[in-house]
Amino acid sequence: MAINEWNDFLIPYEQAVDELKVKFKSIRREYRKRNEYSPIEFVTGRVKEISSIIDKANKLDIPLDRVGYEMEDVAGVRVMCQFVDDIETVVEIMRKRKDMQIMYEKNYITNVKASGYRSHHVIIKYPVNMSFGEKDILAEFQIRTLAMNFWATIEHSLNYKYKHEIPNNIKLKLKMAADAAFQLDEQMLEIKDEIKDAQRLFEVKSSLVSHIINNILTLSSMGKFAEATRYQTQINKLIEEGEVFELSSLLRDTERTLQMYK
Ligand code: 0O2
Numbered sequence: 111m112a113i114n115e116w117n118d119f120l121i122p123y124e125q126a127v128d129e130l131k132v133k134f135k136s137i138r139r140e141y142r143k144r145n146e147y148s149p150i151e152f153v154t155g156r157v158k159e160i161s162s163i164i165d166k167a168n169k170l171d172i173p174l175d176r177v178g179y180e181m182e183d184v185a186g187v188r189v190m191c192q193f194v195d196d197i198e199t200v201v202e203i204m205r206k207r208k209d210m211q212i213m214y215e216k217n218y219i220t221n222v223k224a225s226g227y228r229s230h231h232v233i234i235k236y237p238v239n240m241s242f243g244e245k246d247i248l249a250e251f252q253i254r255t256l257a258m259n260f261w262a263t264i265e266h267s268l269n270y271k272y273k274h275e276i277p278n279n280i281k282l283k284l285k286m287a288a289d290a291a292f293q294l295d296e297q298m299l300e301i302k303d304e305i306k307d308a309q310r311l312f313e314v315k316s317s318l319v320s321h322i323i324n325n326i327l328t329l330s331s332m333g334k335f336a337e338a339t340r341y342q343t344q345i346n347k348l349i350e351e352g353e354v355f356e357l358s359s360l361l362r363d364t365e366r367t368l369q370m371y372k
């Protein structure tokens with residue numbers, strides 16, 4: 111293929127990468143706007159270099175006129191997550207989408223590669239609207255944690271440096287680093303549960319506090335100032351470090367008092 115033919119060939123892939131990046135960054139923005147935790151930390155994308163396409167086609171014996179059908183990563187999007195279980199959430203989001211069709215998945219997290227590489231790959235068929243009409247292209251999503259990404263980036267550059275013949279002693283170190291990255295992901299997942307518990311506890315407590323304060327305000331509006339002041343003093347003591355059972359008990363007290371006057 112002449113260079114201008116390559117440029118034409120790559121147009122829909124460039125458009126697809128641009129669109130897919132915007133779409134997945136928007137998902138992140140949506141979570142943020144709702145003040146919710148986002149399973150997506152950041153998104154990057156690239157169109158494969160012409161020289162890399164030719165190298166890979168030669169390696170895999172793909173005739174150049176079949177690249178569009180047989181090379182799945184000419185368009186590549188990478189989604190980085192903070193925690194391992196966010197990856198499944200992202201894949202679920204992809205499975206539900208109507209603007210892309212999942213062709214197949216390669217789970218290198220459950221099936222770690224011999225190199226130590228971990229990531230979840232999803233190959234999609236994606237329709238691009240061109241000037242002449244719709245064109246379906248293949249695109250590869252690599253969904254991974256920050257630790258997986260760190261490891262893969264380093265390993266990729268070493269592969270480049272050593273032309274895919276990394277010396278054994280460095281290979282061994284990379285294997286150990288892959289284990290360390292795995293451990294890091296596991297430990298972070300444990301912290302994630304703790305953070306979620308803390309957030310849930312915070313929500314329960316703030317809901318109790320706001321119910322109590324509402325009841326105190328109702329008592330005040332009924333002119334029951336002595337009771338309102340007494341409960342106000344009690345809630346002031348509990349607001350910083352009160353336990354759920356203490357707040358629940360105070361809430362019940364305020365409700366009983368209100369019932370009495372109704
Ligand atoms: P913001 O405002 O920084 O969040 P692009 O063309 O820039 O959209 P590209 O060229 O595919 O994207 O990839 P690039 O430039 O490598 O990075 C894309 C986005 O990922 C950029 O943000 C980077 O800031 C962000 N990014 C890259 N590496 C990291 C990282 O290690 N941690 C975090 N948190 N973010 C990273 P945006 O989209 O330009 O916007």
Ligand code: 0O2
Nearest residue numbers: 158162166183216223225226227231252261262263265266
């Ligand atoms: P790039 O653009 O340089 O990243 P294969 O036949 O195994 O070589 P295949 O069948 O196309 O490749 O698919 P596979 O194995 O799912 O790998 C596709 C992409 O996943 C690779 O693209 C890498 O980006 C990434 N990947 C797979 N294995 C490794 C690994 O051991 N280390 C790192 N760092 N990345 C890996 P390319 O073709 O290398 O292109």
